[in-house]
Amino acid sequence: MPHYERVEKVRLLVVDDDPPIADLVATVARYEGWQAITANSGEEALRLAAEFHPDIVVLDLMLPDLDGFGVLDRLRGAGTMVPVVFLTARDGVADRVAGLTRGGDDYLVKPFAVEELMARLRTVLRRSAGPGFQRSVLRVADLMMDEDTREVRRGDKLLTLTPTEYEVLRYLMRKSPTVLTKAQILDHVWEYGFGGRSNVVELVVSRLRRKLDDTGTPLIHTVRGFGYVIRQAAE
Amino acid sequence: MPHYERVEKVRLLVVDDDPPIADLVATVARYEGWQAITANSGEEALRLAAEFHPDIVVLDLMLPDLDGFGVLDRLRGAGTMVPVVFLTARDGVADRVAGLTRGGDDYLVKPFAVEELMARLRTVLRRSAGPGFQRSVLRVADLMMDEDTREVRRGDKLLTLTPTEYEVLRYLMRKSPTVLTKAQILDHVWEYGFGGRSNVVELVVSRLRRKLDDTGTPLIHTVRGFGYVIRQAAE
DNA sequence: CCGCAGCTGTCAAAAAGCTGTCGTACATCT
DNA sequence: AGATGTACGACAGCTTTTTGACAGCTGCGG
Incomplete structure (x- = not known):
């Protein structure tokens, strides 16, 4: 059913300090056939990213410890080019996020609709798969x-x-x-x-x-x- | 007879504070060849879940101690990704449930028809069995x-x-x-x-x-x- | 060939679904 | 800022479909 070609399952890391939200996203992704794990803090996210090697990350900006930007910096610092889709509160830091969303990344405002999030993830994956990506x-x-x-x-x-x-x-x-x-x-x-x-x-x-x-x-x-x-x- | 392939019996945990209802569900499930156990409170549910490792859980939202949401949180907190089908009263907290069910978990309104519950359980199991699930x-x-x-x-x-x-x-x-x-x-x-x-x-x-x-x-x-x-x- | 389980026509109540109207919110243009 | 336009969803009225009670009929099996 997925429209991007892939042999292996997509590996998704969801980072959100609100467990129900993280679960929600992970569950939907699993039902799409993806492999998903969740982290509830920045540190945990970095730890999991290092061993899980996700293909894509959903990252809430508001985290208890290290915030979303911090997580991103350290991911990049470690040389990972994994694409990221940010989650932000309605009237949050939308402009700052916008600046970060080049290079295939994207962001979504909370509360979001599940289908929209999945659609964006698919798009980002498709684009980051390199040039000449398939139209959907x-x-x-x-x-x-x-x-x-x-x-x-x-x-x-x-x-x-x-x-x-x-x-x-x-x-x-x-x-x-x-x-x-x-x-x-x-x-x-x-x-x-x-x-x-x-x-x-x-x-x-x-x-x-x-x-x-x-x-x-x-x-x-x-x-x-x-x-x-x-x-x-x-x- | 089940249409999802499975070698072992499906393991079902039924959580409802009304014993007749819990038993009803468990009995029907056993009759289908499943292995089913019941819990009548949230705490008991968590205890049983830890040792029984169910493949799927039927969870009433109205429980004497910890409510259904609490049970879910703690299940998830313990790292269990077991799928859940909720039971709710007719005009109860249907909307709150909705938020939790977007993932792919499901819910049913009491009083329900046994076959419908079983059908949903089968569907949820089938879907959570991974990508490319069989049509039924x-x-x-x-x-x-x-x-x-x-x-x-x-x-x-x-x-x-x-x-x-x-x-x-x-x-x-x-x-x-x-x-x-x-x-x-x-x-x-x-x-x-x-x-x-x-x-x-x-x-x-x-x-x-x-x-x-x-x-x-x-x-x-x-x-x-x-x-x-x-x-x-x-x- | 009798009696009772099963079958089915009729009907009214209830449920489910469809769509017009309207107020509000938000965005865009001037 | 004000004006204009678009999108959304609450609400309500109306239509269609479904359901189950009732009752009379059929026909199977003894």
Whole structure:
């Protein structure tokens, strides 16, 4: 299912002092087939990095001891060029991070949506794999989504999606032809901690359908009492 | 019968302060050939987890001492990455759980149907078994059920089932060619504590037959005075 | 050929899903 | 700063589907 070619499992090190968050990320990654370990402090992170040799690191900036920047410096100081994706608080040090995100690194603001984090990790990995990296394009029937350009087309028609619509569609496409429950969609696409108990998912699906099923046959199907799938109509 | 490959028995730890519920789950699991133990408090759960090394945990959120979240934290703190399926009251802390379940752990609302719980446990186990996990497809004669896409076909014909029909059929197929009593079906597919003492099972079977026996030879057979089976032919 | 288990049509209540409207928040442009 | 536009999600009304109670009928097995 992964779209970057790799023989071995991706090795991910997650560094966050909040264990639930670190677990969350590690668990999602494992479900993608990755190998993930967590560290809850800067020192622990450095120790684990040295022996685990991660392919990518998720690094919270706010750590009890050494902060995220410090960890990065010492990683680099040790000669590791492993790419890093930072996590920062909403109104944190966004600008300083931005400065650090060249060279394939990236950052995300907390609270984030799980799918978005995974998408960024995949992108960073893909880019850091060297020049001539593969474009990532998802296809379902005549629907196409280019994850690099964020272009979405149904046949020839270019669609304009809002960020939420885009994320929901991507998740559906990634998992196609598996049926997803509304809860799964909510849990993966919305930020963790989102309280919205309303019908947001239905609403976004409704809007999505209007945009993409308006040309051609319906692609997003309701599985009553269960959830949604995107796939070519099964006869 | 399990569809994920495993040489040893699955080891399940059930944590619920209501002994009947914990036992119910453990019993069903044992009947599936699993090895199951129960704990009625958070502390006991941690103690048992340490020595039993479960492959999966069913964890009620409402516990007398340490609550479900606390248990999870301490499990994780001890470095256990065992997957967890939570149980919560109907309009309890569903949203808080959501935050924890994004990873791939799952949750179910009480009162639940036993088959649904087992299905989720199987799914979680299957996914956490690593990348490239097997699709789960059940077959009986020319009837096929794909548990991921929820597609059900008789020969080429795609069937559209309601949630209840789907669950009853899945249970029958899973147990095929064993004959199941109406009581067993009722107990496994409907939520525990379901009051309906009417002929619901007969009704659903009737509807199922109309949908799937309409093409080809009958597959669901009545064993008069006992129950139902699904299988090729009753010779 | 009788009696009872099983089958199924009908129907009303409940659940699930869809979508229009609107207020708020945030970003962008002038 | 003010104006304009876009995105999001709460809410509510409405439609469709599902479910199970009830009751009468069927037909199996003795």
